[in-house]
Amino acid sequence: MSGIYVYSDNFGLSAALLSLAAQSGEEVCAITLDQDQADELVNYGADRLLVLKGDSPRPESYAKVIAELLKKENAELFLVGSTARGRELAAKTAGYLDCGMVSDAASLVFEVGKIVTTRLMYGGSVVQTEIINSLTVVTVPVGKFEAAKNESKKGVISSLEVKADQRVNIIETSPIKKEGIDLAAADKVVCIGMGLDKPEDIQIAQDLAQVLGAEIGCTRGIAEERHWLPVQSYIGISGANVKPSLYISMGVSGQVQHVVGIRDSRIIAAVDSNDKAPIFKAADYGIVGDLYEIIPLLTEALRNA
Amino acid sequence: MAKIIACYKWVADEADLRINADMSVDLSKAKGKISDYDKNAIEAAVQVAKGTGDTAVTLTFGSGKAKQSLKDALSRGPAEGFWINSGSAEKADGAASSKVLAAAIKEMGDYKLILCAEGASDTFARQVGPGIAARLDIPCVSSATGFEVNGNTVTVSRKLEDCVEVVAADLPVVVCVLPEINQPPIPGLKAVLDAGKKPTRELRLEDLGLSETDLAAKTELQGFEAYVMNRKNVILSGDSAADKVKELVANLKKEGII
Structure with missing residues (x-):
């Protein structure tokens, strides 16, 4: 077996995965659906860049084609960027190949004759370590690995005519209205949880956020059960992952599904009335107390700081 | 009337997970539950079947412990519950689970729509829906926030990173739903009582032409411990x-x- 194949519909992720794959010393092949992307990816560590020329704009529709290609090439690893399209493509490809798959690898290390991966389970409270020693599909989320340009190595571009799956067709696409929120990029995040009594009380979070220059996030319950904030505001599994320098929560109990989304924050501060709330185990600084008393005091103190 | 199949997983409730002093994970005291997001898939199946006049059914692959899930699943509205009973489910990876579910779906026959959640609340690997589609060689549409069946096609809205995409796919198809697709109601007393009277069918691996060796893990598990x-x-x-x-x-x- 030889050869690592890489695909992502996200350019930055493609570049990062190529740089990761190049650490293996194996031959690395980037798969793209787009000649322009291949041209831009030549200096990120790939030996080869293969442009699939097919009749569908949907990457997901190339799963069977890619599975056949990986089989023919006797590939040892298929690295896929974990975007919505990438995840579906990856899981279908693994299905067609009847091979193993590691979803959203938190780490991936090439060792002699094997690859060691870790991933988180149970909402981030358990880490599972797996050893790969046969063809496996691995998806990798954004931000885990960095792209490194290697000007001295230039990949060779070739193309291949293929037939995509024609059974799913795009009718229309419309950009998602972000409603001013970009939580993933926020440097500070104020997060509200179910400990808040009524929607008007979001004002106290907004006051704090304004003083800090923070974005407002929330738990899933606030967005999906109470509908107090748009779904783009919720943090955690199936919601946003944040990595601010400061995350500060009020009335957030800290269930694992939420905590998984804040893990990469530099400093986590929490205010909650329940001293046994799991959020305090995930926090650097905790205040046990009534958020309606604490938060306005904090806002005032920060304003004067 | 064709079947609209909602797949679900009986998982250990992560709230009951205990971490031992040596960082090992103790799931032995954890209660089971239908994976949170699978409730959305079941509700979606029930709702769409109402409109199309088809029959919503549920399908799960689980050990003996999953038997108790059938009544819970059926109290949410589906007409019949299918259960592949095998201890191998406890250790099944995405490949094994999708292989077994796909084989069961073939055995059940006459299906037009298969609904899965994006991922399970224990592993959240998001592999099984697309894996089933690949093994049945039918289309798959993931990240669904809404869908509509018209004749032989399904129109699905998908939430991607930066856009909403509407696609049309030929039936039969696997649709993987996001939690925002609906709000599954808590079943009332009557629904719970009725669920006990609904038919259930137990399948074994051998009924599906599979053996435990077909389900062996594809990767070697080296560690499973608390994340600190x-x-x-x-x-x-x-x-x-x-x-x-x-x-x-x-x-x-x-x-x-x-």
Whole structure:
């Protein structure tokens, strides 16, 4: 077996995965659906860049084609960027190949004759370590690995005519209205949880956020059960992952599904009335107390700081 | 009337997970539950079947422990519950689960729509829906926030990173739903009582032409332990709220945050 194949519909992720794959010393092949992307990816560590020329704009529709290609090439690893399209493509490809798959690898290390991966389970409270020693599909989320340009190595571009799956067709696409929120990029995040009594009380979070220059996030319950904030505001599994320098929560109990989304924050501060709330185990600084008393005091103190 | 099949997984409730002193994970005291997001898939199946006049059924692959899930699943509205009973489910990876579910779907026959959640609340690997589609060689549409069946096609809205995409796919198809697709109601007493009278069917691996060796894990499991977040865990202990706030501000300054 030889050869690592890489695909992502996200350019930055493609570049990062190529740089990761190049650490293996194996031959690395980037798969793209787009000649322009291949041209831009030549200096990120790939030996080869293969442009699939097919009749569908949907990457997901190339799963069977890619599975056949990986089989023919006797590939040892298929690295896929974990975007919505990438995840579906990856899981279908693994299905067609009847091979193993590691979803959203938190780490991936090439060792002699094997690859060691870790991933988180149970909402981030358990880490599972797996050893790969046969063809496996691995998806990798954004931000885990960095792209490194290697000007001295230039990949060779070739193309291949293929037939995509024609059974799913795009009718229309419309950009998602972000409603001013970009939580993933926020440097500070104020997060509200179910400990808040009524929607008007979001004002106290907004006051704090304004003083800090923070974005407002929330738990899933606030967005999906109470509908107090748009779904783009919720943090955690199936919601946003944040990595601010400061995350500060009020009335957030800290269930694992939420905590998984804040893990990469530099400093986590929490205010909650329940001293046994799991959020305090995930926090650097905790205040046990009534958020309606604490938060306005904090806002005032920060304003004067 | 064709079948609209909602797949679900009976998982250990993560709230009952215990971490031992040596960082090993104890799931032995964890209660089971239908994976949270699978409730959305079941509700979606029930709702769409109402409109199309088809029959919503549920399908699960689980050990003997999953038997108790059937009544819970059926109390949510489907007409019949299918259960592949095998101890191998406890260790099944995405490949094994999708292989077994796909084989069962073939055995059940006459299906037009298969609904899965994006991922299970224990592993959240998001492999099984597309894996089933590949093994049945039928189309798959993931990240669905809404869908509509018209004749032989399904129109699905998908939430991607930067856009909403509407696609049309030929039936039969696997649709993987996001939690925002609906709000599954809590079953009422009558629904719970009725569920006990609904038919259930138990399948075995051998009924599906599969054996445990077909389901062997594809990767070698090396570790399964608690993930430790290195945090300071300082509870600010000032006498008054104002003191605590003062301490927090001082710490944030020390950390260079403000």
